[in-house]
Amino acid sequence: MSVKTSPPPRARPQAAREHPSGDPRFNLIDRTLKRFSYQQDALIEVLHTAQETFGFLSDDLLIYVARQLKLPLSWVYGVATFYHFFTLKPQGKHTCIVCMGTACYVKRAAEIVAALQQAFHVEPGGTTADGLLSLSTARCLGSCGLAPVLVLDGEVLGRETPESTLERVRQLLLTERSEAAPSANGDAVHVTNGGIHEPI
Amino acid sequence: MNRSDLEALAQRELQRQQAFRCRILCCASTPCLSSGATAVYDAINAAIKEGELDAEVQAVSTGCMGPCSRGPMVTVQVKDEGEFIYEHVSPEVGRQLVTYHARSAASPAEELPEPLRTRLLPSDMPFFAKQKKVVLSNSGLIDPERLEDYVARGGYAALAHALREMTPEEVCREIINSGLRGRGGAGYPTGLKWDMVRKARGDKKYVIANGDEGDPGAYMDRTLMESDPHRVLEGMAIAGYAVGADQGYIYVRGEYPIAAKRLERAIRTAERRGLLGSRILDSNFNFRIDVRIGAGAFVCGEETALMASIMGRRGQPTPRPPYPAQSGLWGKPTLINNVETFGNIAPIIQNGAEWFASIGTAKSKGTKIFALAGKVATTGLIEVPMGITLREIVYDIGGGIPNDLAFKAAQTGGPSGGCIPAQYLDTPVDYESLKALGSIMGSGGLIIMDEHSCMVDVAKFFMEFCMDESCGKCVPCRVGTVQMHRLLERITDGSATLQDLETLKELCVMVKETSLCGLGQSAPNPVLSTIQYFLDEYEAHIRERRCPAGVCTLEKTPVTEWVHA
Numbered sequence: 001m002s003v004k005t006s007p008p009p010r011a012r013p014q015a016a017r018e019h020p021s022g023d024p025r026f027n028l029i030d031r032t033l034k035r036f037s038y039q040q041d042a043l044i045e046v047l048h049t050a051q052e053t054f055g056f057l058s059d060d061l062l063i064y065v066a067r068q069l070k071l072p073l074s075w076v077y078g079v080a081t082f083y084h085f086f087t088l089k090p091q092g093k094h095t096c097i098v099c100m101g102t103a104c105y106v107k108r109a110a111e112i113v114a115a116l117q118q119a120f121h122v123e124p125g126g127t128t129a130d131g132l133l134s135l136s137t138a139r140c141l142g143s144c145g146l147a148p149v150l151v152l153d154g155e156v157l158g159r160e161t162p163e164s165t166l167e168r169v170r171q172l173l174l175t176e177r178s179e180a181a182p183s184a185n186g187d188a189v190h191v192t193n194g195g196i197h198e199p200i
Numbered sequence: 201m202n203r204s205d206l207e208a209l210a211q212r213e214l215q216r217q218q219a220f221r222c223r224i225l226c227c228a229s230t231p232c233l234s235s236g237a238t239a240v241y242d243a244i245n246a247a248i249k250e251g252e253l254d255a256e257v258q259a260v261s262t263g264c265m266g267p268c269s270r271g272p273m274v275t276v277q278v279k280d281e282g283e284f285i286y287e288h289v290s291p292e293v294g295r296q297l298v299t300y301h302a303r304s305a306a307s308p309a310e311e312l313p314e315p316l317r318t319r320l321l322p323s324d325m326p327f328f329a330k331q332k333k334v335v336l337s338n339s340g341l342i343d344p345e346r347l348e349d350y351v352a353r354g355g356y357a358a359l360a361h362a363l364r365e366m367t368p369e370e371v372c373r374e375i376i377n378s379g380l381r382g383r384g385g386a387g388y389p390t391g392l393k394w395d396m397v398r399k400a401r402g403d404k405k406y407v408i409a410n411g412d413e414g415d416p417g418a419y420m421d422r423t424l425m426e427s428d429p430h431r432v433l434e435g436m437a438i439a440g441y442a443v444g445a446d447q448g449y450i451y452v453r454g455e456y457p458i459a460a461k462r463l464e465r466a467i468r469t470a471e472r473r474g475l476l477g478s479r480i481l482d483s484n485f486n487f488r489i490d491v492r493i494g495a496g497a498f499v500c501g502e503e504t505a506l507m508a509s510i511m512g513r514r515g516q517p518t519p520r521p522p523y524p525a526q527s528g529l530w531g532k533p534t535l536i537n538n539v540e541t542f543g544n545i546a547p548i549i550q551n552g553a554e555w556f557a558s559i560g561t562a563k564s565k566g567t568k569i570f571a572l573a574g575k576v577a578t579t580g581l582i583e584v585p586m587g588i589t590l591r592e593i594v595y596d597i598g599g600g601i602p603n604d605l606a607f608k609a610a611q612t613g614g615p616s617g618g619c620i621p622a623q624y625l626d627t628p629v630d631y632e633s634l635k636a637l638g639s640i641m642g643s644g645g646l647i648i649m650d651e652h653s654c655m656v657d658v659a660k661f662f663m664e665f666c667m668d669e670s671c672g673k674c675v676p677c678r679v680g681t682v683q684m685h686r687l688l689e690r691i692t693d694g695s696a697t698l699q700d701l702e703t704l705k706e707l708c709v710m711v712k713e714t715s716l717c718g719l720g721q722s723a724p725n726p727v728l729s730t731i732q733y734f735l736d737e738y739e740a741h742i743r744e745r746r747c748p749a750g751v752c753t754l755e756k757t758p759v760t761e762w763v764h765a
Contacts, residue, residue, distance in 0.1 A: 043512035044495055048454075082514040082671075083495030085454045101416030102611065102647045103573035105661050139498065139665070141455060142419035143231045144573035145268030145580050156234035 026064070028053045033068055040069050043079055047086055056087045084139075092127040092134035094172055096165075097151040101140030109148040113137060115162035116169065132173055201474040202482040203360045206351060213352035218279075220258040222301050225275040226294075227340060229264040229426050230419075230458060231580075232271035236290070240272045243291035247298040257302045260349075263427020265340035267327055268580035275340065276301050285321045285328075293319060326596040327578055332559065332585045334567045335543035339427035344462050347469045350430040356475050358549035362438050363483045366549075371442035372398055375545070377553035379565035384410060384501075384538035385613060385642045386718075387564075387631040393535065396525040397443040400533035405445035407436050408529070408536040410506055411452045411459070414498035415614025416665065418645030420569040421539040423581050425452065425459035428543070429466035433489060435542030437476060438549060440487040443535050448489040449510055450539075454496050464491050498615075498669035501643075502717045503536045505671065516673045517717035538643065540569055560586030564630035564641075574611075574647040577602050584629070591625040594648055605650040609733070613642025615662040615669075616722030618729025619655060638729040640722070654751035655734040656741055659727045660688040666723035677720030680711035684727065691738060694745045694754030701738060705731065 032049040036042030046069065050061050057080050066076040080086045098104075098113050113124055116135055120128055127134045143149045146158025152168060201209075217223065226241045244259045251257075265273040270287035274294065277283050278301055286297065293315055300316060312320060321327075333339075342349035350356070362371050376391030397405060409432060413421040425432060436448045452460045467489050471477040478486045492510050499505045500515040507529050509515040528534025544566060548556045557565050564586040570593070573579045577599030584593060590610055594600065601607050609619040618639035620627070627633050631641050649658065667681040687704045690696040708724035708731075715721045731738060740746050745754045 039512075041510075041512040044509065045493070045512075048493060048495065078514055079512070082516075083454075083497050085494075085496035102614065102645065102661070103417045103579070105416075106574050106647060106649060106653055106658075138455070139414065139496075140416035140418070141230075142413075142422050143234055143268070144417050144419065144571060145231045145271070146234060147573065147579075149234070156230075158231075158234055 025053045029065070029068075038069060040071055043069060043071065043076065044083070047076075047080055051086055056090050058088075089127070090131075093132050093176065094153050094169075095134045095136065095151075096153075096169060097136050097138050097141075098124075098165075099139075099141045099143070099147070099149040099151075100137045101142075101144060101147075103144035104140075104148040107147045109150075112148060112150065112160060112162050112165050115166055119166055120169070120173075132176060133169065203364065206356055206360055206475075206481070209348060210351045210354070210357075213348040217258070217352065219255075221256040221279050222258075223277040224257060224259045224297065224301070225262045225265075225277065225341065226259060226289075227263070227265050227271060227273040228261040229268075229423055231268035232264075232273055233458075235271040237272035239291045240274065240289050240294045244274075244294040244298055247295040248302075251299060251302065253298065253302050257298060260343050261345075262342060263339045263344050264336075264423045264581055266331075266580045266582060267321075267578050269578060270321075270580070273340075283323070285323075286316070286319045287321055288319055327580075327582075327599065330588070330592060330597050331583050332567050333583050334547050334556075334559070335424060335431070335540060335569060336427070336581070336583045337547070338431060339423065342428065344427050344429055345465055347430060347466070347473060347475075350428070354550065355430055355546075356434055356481075358546040359434050359437050359441075359475070360481050362441055362549050363481055363485055368398055368442045368444060371438060371549070374553050375442070375548060378548045378556040379553075379560075379563075380541065380544055380548065380556065381564065381631065382538055383540035383544070383568065383643070385616065385640055387641060390537060390541055390544075393525060393537070394439065394442050396523075397445075397533050397535040400526055402533045404447070404530075404532045405443055406529045406532055406534040407440045407443065407445045407448040408503075408506065408510070408534060409436055409448065409450040409539050409542050410501065410503070410536055411450055411456070411539045412494050412501045412506060413453055413456075413539075413643060414501045414669075415616070415643050415645045417571060417573050417611075417647050418614055418643050419571050420581065420644040422453070422456045422459050423571075424539055424543050424569070425450075425456070426462055429459075429463045430470065431546060432463070432539055432542050433466055433470060433476065435545035436489060437480065437487050438545050439535055439537070439542065441485050443533075445535065446486045446488065448487060449492050449529075450489060451492045451494060451500070451506055451510060454494045460491055460493055467491070497671070498665070499671045499717070499719050502719060505717070506536070507534065514671075516671045517719075519716060540644070561628060561630045563632055568629070568641065568644060570644045570646040572598050572646050572648070575601055575605070575650040575653070576648040586630045587628040589626050589628055590620060593629070593646070594625070598648065601648065601650050603650075605652065607648065608651050608653060609649045609655065611639075611647040611649065611658065611726075612645065613640040613722075613725070614645045615665045616640060616718065616725055617642045617645075618725045619649075619658070619733060620729075621733040638725070638732055640725070652749055652751070654692075654747050654749035655730040655737050656688065656692055656747075657749075657751045659730045660685065660692055662726040663688055663723070666719065670719065670723075674714075674716035674720060676711045676714040677716065677723065680707055680715070680720070681723055683707055684711070684724065688727070691741045692747070692752040692754070694741070694752075696742050698739075698742055701731075701742060 062076050066073040122128045122135045124137045149158050248257050272289050274286045274289045372395045380390045381387040411421050497515045500509045502517045505515040505517040524534040567583050567585050569583045609621050611619050663685045667685045670677045672678045708728050712724045740748050
């Protein structure tokens with residue numbers, strides 16, 4: 001199968017309204033599509049935008065991207081499943097990413113994962129049955145000086161222990177269940193989708 | 201902008217900086233940010249405002265200063281008095297720093313008021329004294345988001361020099377003479393690669409900076425991109441001029457959003473100033489750079505896989521030859537170098553090949569950045585001259601192993617590298633010596649392990665990594681890594697026999713020899729090197745069903761065996 005760098009196809013300004021769902025979020029995807037003039041090479045960039053906007057890549061989303069870029073759906077699916085960053089399943093309300101890089105591993109990050117797994121009955125890469133907590137592991141967050149590191153709802157937390165992590169996650173879920181606002185941690189960097197957004 | 205405009209800009213910025221009596225540099229790279237550097241920076245700015253010190257004190261948010269485990273880091277530069285480096289700065293300490301340094305002439309370190317005294321790092325601390333900063337010379341001293349800061353420290357002068365006074369051939373010759381070798385791990389001579397792309401025929405050529413730093417425990421490239429993005433861009437532009445390319449891509453790992461954002465901003469400012477884009481510095485040279493964000497695949501660090509990813513495809517490697525220098529991105533000649541390699545270019549052009557070749561050993565020139573992590577007192581980012589011994593890195597720069605434990609091994613090169621045991625602590629760190637020990641220089645992750653680390657477990661950890669990250673294209677890697685991991689798992693759970701160890705060794709050699717790309721070819725390295733140096737640990741697991749480090753839980757403990765015997 002060959003994918004050629006085709007000249008930009010005819011612009012489709014009505015694309016957002018064409019989509020049966022009528023979801024305004026598709027406008028964001030269209031903006032990225034336009035920025036790369038509908039080039040098929042921009043598939044990964046478009047998928048990045050799609051995941052940022054929707055949180056995960058649903059079948060509809062993949063079909064939409066495939067049509068817009070005039071790529072076979074199998075090609076888009078192949079790329080979306082190849083990269084770890086893309087997820088095809090909806091994520092829980094809260095996310096906990098435990099770094100399993102070498103430095104964190106040497107400092108026993110595996111015990112943190114095991115503790116979370118046991119306490120909340122969730123496998124790494126999965127979501128709890130009530131949809132509240134997604135647990136995942138990361139390869140290396142590059143904060144090895146603070147190992148072991150985890151990212152809890154966008155906050156990078158360093159020098160964790162299994163106990164302190166369990167306590168934090170329990171607190172988080174507790175406030176969630178009592179429907180209070182989640183407490184903010186002053187010493188935190190805000191992160192979405194496993195990435196780190198700069199606060200300055 | 202032309203060359204004299206560039207010099208004028210540098211002069212203006214220098215004068216502006218010299219007008220301040222005191223400059224407070226606050227680290228704003230990822231590790232310090234996660235330790236609360238934002239609040240410190242805000243507190244310092246608030247204190248400057250409250251004390252109406254705007255004219256005398258300047259707060260700057262900078263890149264990485266090095267000792268990441270001691271963050272948030274703050275450096276205070278006082279006119280005529282020198283530099284003061286503080287560790288673990290809280291917002292409250294930040295406020296005190298402002299009031300103290302802005303007003304009084306600094307007293308000797310012993311007489312500093314608390315809590316400043318305990319947080320001041322001694323100026324002769326070996327962590328700083330043993331390093332040699334070439335690539336990171338601006339890191340921690342400039343605001344990565346301001347082009348002026350970079351220009352004031354001599355930035356873009358190398359590009360201006362190359363464009364005006366050197367032919368592309370001369371630039372390649374200079375890089376060949378400097379002896380610079382690729383910093384991504386394999387160590388291929390950079391100049392030769394450039395010359396190959398320069399000579400390759402093609403109407404369009406590309407330059408790629410590989411910033412897909414996938415090795416767990418390595419973050420040199422991220423820090424360079426975050427702390428001094430213009431340095432990388434300048435190196436790429438010089439490369440573009442040398443090989444005749446007009447388009448560059450910088451491939452940044454998806455986990456590094458700050459780096460990507462700062463690079464994008466740096467590209468925009470440089471383009472606005474005429475330092476990138478069309479007619480750079482009023483010459484006929486055009487060069488555009490675009491950022492491409494990875495999506496989390498370790499194999500994309502391999503050059504052919506990385507190019508596939510830039511073209512929006514699955515990041516699977518293709519057999520070489522053809523090498524990227526002949527047929528790379530979209531079939532065009534492509535130069536692909538590591539981000540750190542590009543970081544070396546501007547200093548080489550500026551100071552000359554001879555200066556660069558005077559640093560390091562006979563075959564490995566220059567410096568190398570390492571991410572020092574694991575069981576060592578001060579972890580962080582260091583840049584050392586090639587040929588320094590591991591002992592100096594661990595005990596002088598890193599400050600030794602905490603809790604008086606013994607050094608057991610240093611792991612270099614991540615999942616493609618190996619472990620170096622204590623008896624080789626005095627080996628010089630260069631490409632050849634590390635290779636002779638069965639490890640590799642790698643991209644620069646350096647993880648120190650003490651006696652509480654089980655080497656079989658470490659080998660299993662890296663094998664699991666390679667198993668997960670194998671792209672699945674070639675059989676030896678896809679199937680071999682799974683089988684090797686299974687064997688290692690059996691050794692660590694106590695169900696292995698000595699025959700399994702033999703099978704494991706055999707499989708290692710086979711996967712190494714027959715895999716398609718670097719990932720598979722190097723995946724057995726951690727196993728082979730740990731078997732070479734720590735065979736006794738493997739045998740203890742198998743024969744005695746015991747983990748000497750106490751990490752693995754084996755099904756049968758020696759005690760029960762004793763009872764049954």
